[in-house]
Amino acid sequence: MRIGELARLTGVSVRALRHYEQEGLIRPERGGNGYREFGDDAVAAVRQIRGMIESGLPTRLIREILPYLDGPGELLPREPCAYMIGEVARQRDQLDGRIACLTRDRDALDAYLRAARERA
Numbered sequence: 216m217r218i219g220e221l222a223r224l225t226g227v228s229v230r231a232l233r234h235y236e237q238e239g240l241i242r243p244e245r246g247g248n249g250y251r252e253f254g255d256d257a258v259a260a261v262r263q264i265r266g267m268i269e270s271g272l273p274t275r276l277i278r279e280i281l282p283y284l285d286g287p288g289e290l291l292p293r294e295p296c297a298y299m300i301g302e303v304a305r306q307r308d309q310l311d312g313r314i315a316c317l318t319r320d321r322d323a324l325d326a327y328l329r330a331a332r333e334r335a
Contacts, residue, residue, distance in 0.1 A: 218243070218251045225261040232261065236329040259287030260284050264289050271310060276302050291319065 222229045235241045236251070239261055243251035267277045267290055280299060283292040292299065 216253050216256075216259070218253070221253050221257055224258050225265070227261055227265060235261070235264060235274070239278050240274060256287065263287045263290065271306060272303070273306065276306065293319065 216224075218229050218232055221227075222232055227298060232241070238241065241253070241257060241264070243253045243257070246252045263284070264281075267280070270275070270277075271288065272280070276299075279291065279302075282289070285293055
C-alpha cells in the first residue's frame with residue numbers, strides 16, 4: 216500500500232509517517248517507480264508507534280524499544296530492562312519539570328489578569 220492509504224487507514228498524517236520513516240520506526244520498500252510501498256503489517260506497526268507516542272515516549276526511545284516487543288499489539292517488552300526503565304523514568308522527570316514550568320507560567324498569567332481586571 217502507498218503512504219496515503221496507510222495514512223487513511225491509521226488516521227496518522229502523511230507527514231507523520233514520513234517522520235517515522237526518517238526516525239527509523241517504519242521501513243517501507245521502494246517500488247520501481249520510487250514510491251513507498253508498505254506491507255500489510257504497517258498498519259499495526261503505526262498504531263503501535265502511536266500508542267507509545269501517546270504514552271509520552273520520544274521517538275528515540277521508541278526506536279530502541281521496538282525490536283524487543285513481542286508483536287504489533289504490544290507497547291511494553293515482556294521483560295523490561297533496567298536501561299529502558301531508567302530512560303522512561305528520565306522522560307517522566309523531564310515532563311514533570313515542564314509541567315512545573317507551565318504551572319508557574321499559568322499562575323503568573325492569572326496574577327497578571329487579576330491585576331489588569333482590577334484596574335479595568
